[in-house]
Amino acid sequence: MKDLILVAKFTIKEMLKKKTFLISNLVIILMIIVGFNIPNILNGFEPDSQDGENQNLTKELIIDSQNIFEGSLETLNSMNLGYNFQIENKEISFDEIKSKIENGDIEDAIIISKVENGIKLEYIVEDMTMMTGVPEDLQNTFIELYKNLQLSKLNLTQEQLASLETNFEFELKQTEETEVKGNVIVMMLLSLVLFYAIYFCAYQVSSSITTEKTSKIMETLVTSTKPKTIVLGKTIGIGIVGFIQVIVIVAVALLCAKYCLPEGMLESVLDVSQITPSLGLFTIIYFILGYATFALLYALTGSTVSKPEDVQTANGPVAIVAVVGFYLSYFTMLNPNSNLNEFASIFPFSSPFCMPFRIMMGVATPSQIAISIIVLLATILVIANVSIKIYSNAILNYGSRVSLKDMIKMYKNKDDNNI
Secondary structure, eight states: OHHHHHHHHHHHHHHHHOHHHHHHHHHHHHHHHHHHTHHHHHHHTSOOSHHHHHHHSEEEEEEOTTOTTTTGGGGGGGSOOSEEEEEEOSOOOHHHHHHHHHHTSOSEEEEEEEETTEEEEEEEESOOTTOOSSOHHHHHHHHHHHHHHHHHTTTOOHHHHHHHTOOOOOOOOOSSSSOOOSOHHHHHHHHHHHHHHHHHHHHHHHHHHHHHHHTTHHHHHHHHSOHHHHHHHHHHHHHHHHHHHHHHHHHHHHHHHHHTSOTTHHHHHOOOTTOOHHHHHHHHHHHHHHHHHHHHHHHHHHHTOSSGGGHHHHTHHHHHHHHHHHHHHHHHTTSTTSHHHHHHTTSTTTHHHHHHHHHHHTOOOHHHHHHHHHHHHHHHHHHHHHHHHHHHHHTTOOSSOOOHHHHHHHHHOOOOOOO
């Protein structure tokens, strides 16, 4: 145990000394802070004065020469539609409108006239290349305004008017017995974050082992402790650093969300009501188990190469397994009650990314959670056994990269007493 702690401490110190590690984390934190402050930055460019606000409004000329709206158009400027309306009740020719637009007196114009089938609105702009039609907000406003004008002429009672404004309630139901809770977008976003946290923390194990082989530090470690202690110590050390890294990043994101975003903005975009302390606990458990699974695989690949430039090639198969596991969980979330999503929550290479969010959605049963954790633990033990066995034989190899055939021979070797 003492040697295990020493190796873990050594690994933690080496990780924290790396400039790339410190700079990358600083960049991530700065990006989070800037990202959450984008609304405040944009608001800083908006003029504070009323005059400044008026300058940002679109200058819109409305011509109602037939008085179809009977003076009710004057209320448009009080609706805060983003326009500065100029109302004219006299005829203005097309050339005059064109001249006003070219001179900058107005930006657009609307000519209202009666036609046989109703009312016609001609929307005049300088260039309609980027337009698909009359802005929908203006269409709805004029329709609602005219409807209210006609209703006021019918002398209806308050009860009759209320009957025209009936509220509709819409409710979504499913035939599946297990109800899915939470926002799928939130789950996919958090699953993505969890994947990158596990993947990049685990990847550091492979890079660390190869770097130490290159610098010959590994020879000193091997002569002073067992290979098993080195593998587990480095895995634990990098895992502790990665876990603290994730906590710091999440804490910064939560603080920025609370103090930088306008009140209620986050809730209006994402439904975070299902994020509970119990979910946080399960997420930590699956982060640890998922990290251990991939870290031990990367320890194996790191020990098979002797040059840092060969690490990426050696890690290719593990990266493919990780990506396949992630996408298996990511896309099956669209149908969390499917058999494929249930499989993804138990399959050891996808369950760390899938099961926490089945728990969030309320579709995971206690038995499924227990089976998932047991399968993960069994997988970790198997991978640890294989990784340590091959690691102890390949760690001092400074020649060419160890092939799969060589790895099989190393694992079958029964004469290794260093494990």
